Amino acid sequence: MQAEASQKLEKLTAFYRPVNRWALKVLARNLIVFKKTWATSIAFNVIEPLLYLAALGVGLGMLVEDIEGMSYTQFVAPGIVATSAMWASAAECSYDSFVRMHYQKIYHAIVATPINLEEVVVGELLYGTFKSLLSGTVIIAVVSILGLVPSFWALLVPVVLILNGLVFSQIAMIWTGLVPKIDNFAYFFTLIITPMFLFSEVFFPLDVLPRILQQLAWALPLYHVVVLLRSLTIGMVSIDLVYHLLWLVLFIMIIFPLPQVLMHRRLIK
Amino acid sequence: MQSVVEAQNLQKYYNGFPAVAGIDFSINGGQCFGILGPNGAGKTTLVAMIYCFHPVSCGKLIVLGRDVTEDPRAIKTRLGVVPQENNLDLELTVLENLIVYAGYYGISRSEAERRAKELLYFFGLSAKANQEVEQISGGMKRRLTIARGLIHTPEILILDEPTTGLDPQSRRLIWEHLRRLKKRGLTLILTTHYLEEASQLCDQLIIMNQGVILEEGKPVDLIKKQVGAKVVEVGLDSAKIEDFLYTVRDVVGGYQVAGRTVYLYVPHDDESEVLALINTFDYVEVYQVRPSNLEDVFLKLTGRGLIYGEDIEHASGSFAEIGKADGIL
Numbered sequence: 001m002q003a004e005a006s007q008k009l010e011k012l013t014a015f016y017r018p019v020n021r022w023a024l025k026v027l028a029r030n031l032i033v034f035k036k037t038w039a040t041s042i043a044f045n046v047i048e049p050l051l052y053l054a055a056l057g058v059g060l061g062m063l064v065e066d067i068e069g070m071s072y073t074q075f076v077a078p079g080i081v082a083t084s085a086m087w088a089s090a091a092e093c094s095y096d097s098f099v100r101m102h103y104q105k106i107y108h109a110i111v112a113t114p115i116n117l118e119e120v121v122v123g124e125l126l127y128g129t130f131k132s133l134l135s136g137t138v139i140i141a142v143v144s145i146l147g148l149v150p151s152f153w154a155l156l157v158p159v160v161l162i163l164n165g166l167v168f169s170q171i172a173m174i175w176t177g178l179v180p181k182i183d184n185f186a187y188f189f190t191l192i193i194t195p196m197f198l199f200s201e202v203f204f205p206l207d208v209l210p211r212i213l214q215q216l217a218w219a220l221p222l223y224h225v226v227v228l229l230r231s232l233t234i235g236m237v238s239i240d241l242v243y244h245l246l247w248l249v250l251f252i253m254i255i256f257p258l259p260q261v262l263m264h265r266r267l268i269k
Numbered sequence: 270m271q272s273v274v275e276a277q278n279l280q281k282y283y284n285g286f287p288a289v290a291g292i293d294f295s296i297n298g299g300q301c302f303g304i305l306g307p308n309g310a311g312k313t314t315l316v317a318m319i320y321c322f323h324p325v326s327c328g329k330l331i332v333l334g335r336d337v338t339e340d341p342r343a344i345k346t347r348l349g350v351v352p353q354e355n356n357l358d359l360e361l362t363v364l365e366n367l368i369v370y371a372g373y374y375g376i377s378r379s380e381a382e383r384r385a386k387e388l389l390y391f392f393g394l395s396a397k398a399n400q401e402v403e404q405i406s407g408g409m410k411r412r413l414t415i416a417r418g419l420i421h422t423p424e425i426l427i428l429d430e431p432t433t434g435l436d437p438q439s440r441r442l443i444w445e446h447l448r449r450l451k452k453r454g455l456t457l458i459l460t461t462h463y464l465e466e467a468s469q470l471c472d473q474l475i476i477m478n479q480g481v482i483l484e485e486g487k488p489v490d491l492i493k494k495q496v497g498a499k500v501v502e503v504g505l506d507s508a509k510i511e512d513f514l515y516t517v518r519d520v521v522g523g524y525q526v527a528g529r530t531v532y533l534y535v536p537h538d539d540e541s542e543v544l545a546l547i548n549t550f551d552y553v554e555v556y557q558v559r560p561s562n563l564e565d566v567f568l569k570l571t572g573r574g575l576i577y578g579e580d581i582e583h584a585s586g587s588f589a590e591i592g593k594a595d596g597i598l
């Protein structure tokens with residue numbers, strides 16, 4: 001009995017073992033490619049969110065009264081940071097990973113070296129996470145220059161961006177392990193990412209929604225990211241934030257085996 | 270000589286379909302070992318099991334003294350792989366491709382750069398070092414892929430159809446490089462459906478079809494054993510083939526029919542008797558004597574053309590069967 005249990009535990013922990021130096025080599029490969037295109041990559045990462053902020057904050061904000069003591073621009077800014085970071089990770093580990101895996105056969109090339117497929121997957125997730133961290137940090141920097149980030153708690157934002165990156169890289173990578181064709185990512189963005197974007201308290205406080213929808217929002221990872229980012233940027237920090245943090249950490253840990261399992265099933269016959 | 274790869278009753282199934290159906294072989298170090306067969310013979314599956322990509326379904330496969338199911342990382346560290354499909358990193362330059370790949374093996378940046386430059390020189394790619402991979406020719410991409418497989422100085426280099434799709438000139442250039450590598454003592458495992466490639470490069474080969482080994486040995490021995498040193502190709506009206514085979518039955522060692530051509534195997538390297546009989550048969554339109562080659566062996570063993578793998582109209586057999594050869598045409 002005990003031997004069986006320890007065997008099961010062994011199997012489970014095996015999914016976390018690819019977080020190792022081999023996975024870092026895959027991350028390193030992606031960073032070398034990133035170095036070639038970072039300028040355009042960052043520019044697009046920043047321009048779009050700032051357009052949103054301008055339209056919503058300056059435009060829509062004129063019609064909206066202050067929310068919980070914040071101007072509408074201030075309310076919406078952390079949400080914009082969270083969503084752009086989410087998009088950055090999700091796009092990286094869906095379209096871009098799919099191209100590397102399916103068209104360029106880079107995964108195949110790497111698994112012929114000492115690195116195994118599970119480590120390739122983890123390396124890709126780390127790169128997706130890097131994208132979230134980078135994109136979110138750049139935007140929050142710009143937003144604070146605009147004077148929208150009054151609190152020093154905001155220095156903890158990168159931690160939240162890393163969790164955000166791990167969440168959405170994994171969700172996207174699960175999809176990459178499943179879809180037969182690159183076109184199928186349209187469903188992923190329409191059915192998963194866009195609702196996340198609209199109903200995670202990015203644009204309006206959830207208490208305007210019926211109670212049942214408010215509770216459903218708890219199931220959306222982006223909601224927790226938005227709450228954390230908003231609280232940190234305006235400095236309204238309480239012990240409640242730990243729940244949101246824990247929610248994200250648990251979510252990351254629980255789905256962690258999935259991208260590896262699916263990619264293995266897809267490529268290794 | 271020490272064996273570097275050892276397979277016992279090796280099997281691989283895809284959804285119940287046997288791609289490799291229980292084969293045994295052993296590869297000695299320092300030689301060029303050829304795996305010859307038409308498309309779909311199971312060659313790629315076989316080498317992919319050796320480089321630990323496809324899991325083995327059944328049987329035993331030992332590479333460099335280790336079981337592939339137990340320690341793939343240790344094996345992969347000592348193998349170089351040149352896959353059938355180019356999978357160079359298109360987002361990197363020629364030189365970066367080698368350096369980044371070296372990184373996967375844990376080779377330091379400076380050492381990687383030194384080796385990469387050496388390999389680019391060896392493969393005549395130095396001038397292209399800083400070009401994007403997409404800008405170089407197909408033959409160069411292939412050479413770069415081989416260079417990439419050598420970046421960590423492996424003990425075995427596995428090449429899956431290294432010259433498929435290349436023009437004859439690029440193909441010959443690659444053969445030249447492979448010969449030089451062999452001279453340095455590198456073990457080569459090569460799959461191919463080009464008979465010329467196999468006879469040019471391989472010291473030892475297995476001929477595969479539908480997941481099984483049909484024959485194995487040195488190329489010259491195989492030819493001698495299966496068809497003899499010479500073949501007479503005879504072109505004639507297909508309606509007369511049966512009669513013709515009956516006429517020559519006593520003087521040839523075996524035959525193959527493919528469309529309007531009959532291949533006669535000459536016994537004891539002396540074709541004079543065969544030619545004498547051919548000259549008495551009025552319906553022969555054209556004939557020639559030529560040295561036999563692996564294509565003849567392959568055709569005899571599988572009844573199929575090797576290059577395109579399509580079933581051509583054919584028949585073969587020993588002469589005991591000639592009398593009842595209705596099914597021939």
